[in-house]
Amino acid sequence: KEEVAFMTRNPATFALRGAVCFSTDPQHLTCLEDAYLVCQNGLTVGVYPQLPEQFHGIPCEDFNNCLIVPGMNDLHLHAPQYAFHGMYMDLELLEWLNTVTFPEEARYADLNYAEKAYSIFTDDIKHSATTRASIFGTLHVDATELLMDLMEKTGLKTFIGKVNMDRNGSLALQEASAVVSAKDTVRWLEETTGKYENVKPILTPRFTPSCSDELMTRLAEIQRTYRLPVQSHLSENQGEIAWVKELCQGTSFYGEAYDQFGLFGGEQCPTIMAHCVYSSDAELSLMKERGVFIAHCPQSNTNLSSGIAPTRRYIEEGLHIGLGTDIAGGHSLSMLRAIADAIQVSKLRWRLVDDSLKPLSLEEAFYMATMGGGAFFGKVGTFAEGYEFDALILDDSKLRHPQPLTARERLERLIYLSDDSCITGKYISGNKIF
Ligand code: GUN
Ligand code: FE
Numbered sequence: 001k002e003e004v005a006f007m008t009r010n011p012a013t014f015a016l017r018g019a020v021c022f023s024t025d026p027q028h029l030t031c032l033e034d035a036y037l038v039c040q041n042g043l044t045v046g047v048y049p050q051l052p053e054q055f056h057g058i059p060c061e062d063f064n065n066c067l068i069v070p071g072m073n074d075l076h077l078h079a080p081q082y083a084f085h086g087m088y089m090d091l092e093l094l095e096w097l098n099t100v101t102f103p104e105e106a107r108y109a110d111l112n113y114a115e116k117a118y119s120i121f122t123d124d125i126k127h128s129a130t131t132r133a134s135i136f137g138t139l140h141v142d143a144t145e146l147l148m149d150l151m152e153k154t155g156l157k158t159f160i161g162k163v164n165m166d167r168n169g170s171l172a173l174q175e176a177s178a179v180v181s182a183k184d185t186v187r188w189l190e191e192t193t194g195k196y197e198n199v200k201p202i203l204t205p206r207f208t209p210s211c212s213d214e215l216m217t218r219l220a221e222i223q224r225t226y227r228l229p230v231q232s233h234l235s236e237n238q239g240e241i242a243w244v245k246e247l248c249q250g251t252s253f254y255g256e257a258y259d260q261f262g263l264f265g266g267e268q269c270p271t272i273m274a275h276c277v278y279s280s281d282a283e284l285s286l287m288k289e290r291g292v293f294i295a296h297c298p299q300s301n302t303n304l305s306s307g308i309a310p311t312r313r314y315i316e317e318g319l320h321i322g323l324g325t326d327i328a329g330g331h332s333l334s335m336l337r338a339i340a341d342a343i344q345v346s347k348l349r350w351r352l353v354d355d356s357l358k359p360l361s362l363e364e365a366f367y368m369a370t371m372g373g374g375a376f377f378g379k380v381g382t383f384a385e386g387y388e389f390d391a392l393i394l395d396d397s398k399l400r401h402p403q404p405l406t407a408r409e410r411l412e413r414l415i416y417l418s419d420d421s422c423i424t425g426k427y428i429s430g431n432k433i434f
Contacts, residue, residue, distance in 0.1 A: 009042020071131025322373020
């Protein structure tokens, strides 16, 4: 994973002062009411109640009325779908893909449209709570390269994937064959590898129903040649799972449909699987063995009536788990919203589905948004020594209150009450984004 912590850092030494909150593990949030957060060479040195003597004289920016927290890592979203976020929400997954999503994504064959749409997306995500993300493009090479160019300029650190889909798409949105899909993927990689400081390619077979066995075989070869990470969808919806069972007669669970090609985690193949709402015991145990990251997407799972993932179980079993907005299954780009949604759906699951799995705490959901997802990007997601200096300045002064509040109370309130307009500053690897 160190290998993917690739990107340029700010060489300066400086401090930020404010109320600082960060996770140390899934159950614990450390909150300091007034502290100094020191950055050196783009990495966190430490958090101190008083600035240590050796740092006297370094530049220090005082955010005395603000909270400072680690940046948020969005493990799963679709950039092309941002154009229709908040629309067409009354469908389940497979119908939603066919009637809304595929026609919308087909528009990105037109670079003029892509430029308009992706300019809006990149501007909004730049100013959101997200510092790092793993993003789906479309199957179009040129539009995906345009997205990468635009994301590079935001300073956010992202993985971006040209989508592969050679079956069960539509006339307007499907690659002509496995050979064409693989060829386009290689062209995309040749044109982008090494071109960016902030953006890296990630192999993106859309999901099993979209990719023939021949395509998966070719993609696995490309994965090994270019040593790429992988992102896809897994066990999101009951109809989808039944379909995969039909398509892949030789497999005993959905995850095997990726694993049989070597596209399911392991040392040489860091992998994010979105959703995992209905993963079986066997699927989970293979994910644990392979170190596959789960992108939990509570808002999408609610909008598409997919279900509620047993996140408590995933945390207890020590699986890698982070949060995803899954734009535009999810309607909000805000990772603050994703934290609140993860907590809320876990409460409904506890009350209505399975009272043996206690709901998530604020600590656990905050951990998932920061450290849990951050681990996919290297040492990311907290303010421990040696971690990438990714920080958000959160201004809660517009949320009025009559009583004194602790930093933890302010953080919880911000997560529930604020949109991303409270984010007044952002640092990534020590670089000031705004
Ligand atoms: N499965 C395959 N494609 C998609 C997609 O675009 N969104 C979601 N939520 N699930 C998918
Ligand atoms: Fe998705």
